[in-house]
Amino acid sequence: MPEKEKLRIDKYLWAIRIFKTRTLATEACKAGRVKLDGQNIKPSHEVKIGEVYQVSKGIERKVIRVTGLLENRMDAKSVANFFADETPVEHTAQFKSMFHAPLLKRDRGTGRPTKRDRRDIDELKSGFFEKGE
Known part of the structure; x- marks a missing residue:
């Protein structure tokens, strides 16, 4: 070349x-x-x-x-x-x-997350991201 x-x-x-x-x-x-x-x-x-x-x-x-x-x-x-x-x-x-991060996505049309859903989402986020640090 x-x-x-x-x-x-x-x-x-x-x-x-x-x-x-x-x-x-x-x-x-x-x-x-x-x-x-x-x-x-x-x-x-x-x-x-x-x-x-x-x-x-x-x-x-x-x-x-x-x-x-x-x-x-x-x-x-x-x-x-x-x-x-x-x-x-x-x-x-x-x-x-x-x-390799989890995909945090809600289906369209399911509405706002309930208080329980929101706690589950927060627990999942904090549990995954704090382990790696």
């Missing part, structure tokens, strides 16, 4: 599939969600091999090391050769554990 010597960070993050569009990558850089050594960087920052970036995308936080420069978007299997994911395990486990 053709590699480029000069490459913008927003284009690189889009090419390695961290962001769905280049516009989203640019906005993330402008908002300070992409950092190099703890410093915010501009979308026009030039990417160099060996640099480590911290990328925040919603509740997900990734630490990536540049292992190769990629100008155009490719399939996901090929992209894995151009960066190394160095995200600490506790951050990934923490992210995945958020999806």
Whole structure:
């Protein structure tokens, strides 16, 4: 694959599939969600091999090391050769554990919860969320 010597960070993050569009990558850089050594960087920052970036995308936080420069978007299997994911395990486990929370939803049309229902809901919430902390 053709590699480029000069490459913008927003284009690189889009090419390695961290962001769905280049516009989203640019906005993330402008908002300070992409950092190099703890410093915010501009979308026009030039990417160099060996640099480590911290990328925040919603509740997900990734630490990536540049292992190769990629100008155009490719399939996901090929992209894995151009960066190394160095995200600490506790951050990934923490992210995945958020999806195991109970779904607290009432059926539509059942009306307001009774006093007893409300106590049961409060007990369920407090029992689940306090055990994990």
